[in-house]
Amino acid sequence: MDAITLLKNDHKTVEALFKRFEKAGDSAYTEKRAIVDQIIEQLSIHAAIEEQIFYPAARSMVPATEDLALESLEEHHIVKWVLSELEGLDPRAERFDAKVTVLIENVRHHVEEEQTEFFPKVRDALSRTALGDLGDRLAEAKKTAPTHPHPRSPDAPPANGVVGAIAGVVDRVSDNVSGVAQGGLAVGQELVSRIMGTKKPASSPTGSSLARSTAKTTRATATAGGRGTAAAARTARSGVAATAGAARAGTKSTATAARKAVGTATTAAKQATKSTARTAKASAAKTTRSAKSAVSKTAAAAKR
Numbered sequence: 001m002d003a004i005t006l007l008k009n010d011h012k013t014v015e016a017l018f019k020r021f022e023k024a025g026d027s028a029y030t031e032k033r034a035i036v037d038q039i040i041e042q043l044s045i046h047a048a049i050e051e052q053i054f055y056p057a058a059r060s061m062v063p064a065t066e067d068l069a070l071e072s073l074e075e076h077h078i079v080k081w082v083l084s085e086l087e088g089l090d091p092r093a094e095r096f097d098a099k100v101t102v103l104i105e106n107v108r109h110h111v112e113e114e115q116t117e118f119f120p121k122v123r124d125a126l127s128r129t130a131l132g133d134l135g136d137r138l139a140e141a142k143k144t145a146p147t148h149p150h151p152r153s154p155d156a157p158p159a160n161g162v163v164g165a166i167a168g169v170v171d172r173v174s175d176n177v178s179g180v181a182q183g184g185l186a187v188g189q190e191l192v193s194r195i196m197g198t199k200k201p202a203s204s205p206t207g208s209s210l211a212r213s214t215a216k217t218t219r220a221t222a223t224a225g226g227r228g229t230a231a232a233a234r235t236a237r238s239g240v241a242a243t244a245g246a247a248r249a250g251t252k253s254t255a256t257a258a259r260k261a262v263g264t265a266t267t268a269a270k271q272a273t274k275s276t277a278r279t280a281k282a283s284a285a286k287t288t289r290s291a292k293s294a295v296s297k298t299a300a301a302a303k304r
């Protein structure tokens with residue numbers, strides 16, 4: 001699929017969610033929460049792949065899009081702030097509907113500009129093959145993109161490639177923390193406490209509220225980790241080490257979960273290496289090396 005079609009399809013998906021929200025009853029709190037959670041996920045992924053791949057490619061291959069790309073980054077920035085506020089806001093709160101309404105207005109304006117001004121310039125300037133290749137890269141990046149907003153993280157190359165890849169892994173691990181049994185939860189807790197440099201929290205065999213708060217802390221950590229490539233690389237290294245540590249201490253299922261997370265980290269780091277500039281490459285390579293060594297450590301631990 002070519003890049004423009006892929007991005008327009010994303011816009012359609014989000015617009016359908018907006019329409020569903022607008023049709024939901026005033027007091028349909030559960031439904032509104034579920035729709036907004038989907039909006040958060042879809043927009044976080046979409047914004048990330050545009051920032052990691054589409055905008056930089058457009059700026060370098062079609063110089064006439066420079067200003068549009070810069071304006072787009074600022075619009076994304078505002079949208080991500082609103083999304084991050086909506087993440088923690090009770091749908092019964094007085095400001096919830098108003099916030100979603102402003103979000104929808106902002107996104108519709110942004111999408112309109114992309115589709116009428118930005119995308120046509122890119123489509124006119126690039127060959128069908130180039131648009132197809134760009135589409136393949138976007139589709140690949142979607143698999144590991146962050147699923148939650150990180151408004152404080154860098155949104156332009158070189159730093160956003162590495163940080164985005166790490167945020168994506170952390171988001172996806174934390175998304176699953178509440179879904180997996182004790183083993184996975186232990187990985188999440190260990191990851192959080194190692195990254196934050198705090199003592200490991202006491203384990204709870206069930207505790208879905210604990211799982212939720214663990215997930216929230218993990219995401220907050222990812223956002224904090226986004227202050228710089230070096231910091232992000234450090235976060236990744238300690239995160240990966242923590243995962244390996246958790247695997248050593250834990251059960252076989254923990255090891256499997258950890259291996260999966262580390263595998264994703266390696267892929268994400270590799271991807272980041274490909275799509276970011278030279279400066280980022282050095283850090284990404286480091287991340288990849290750490291991830292790889294953690295994989296072997298984890299595998300060894302699992303065998304024991």
Ligand SMILES: [Fe+2]
Pocket residue numbers: 047050072076110114
């Ligand atoms: Fe955009």
Ligand SMILES: [Fe+2]
Pocket residue numbers: 007011046050111114
């Ligand atoms: Fe877009």
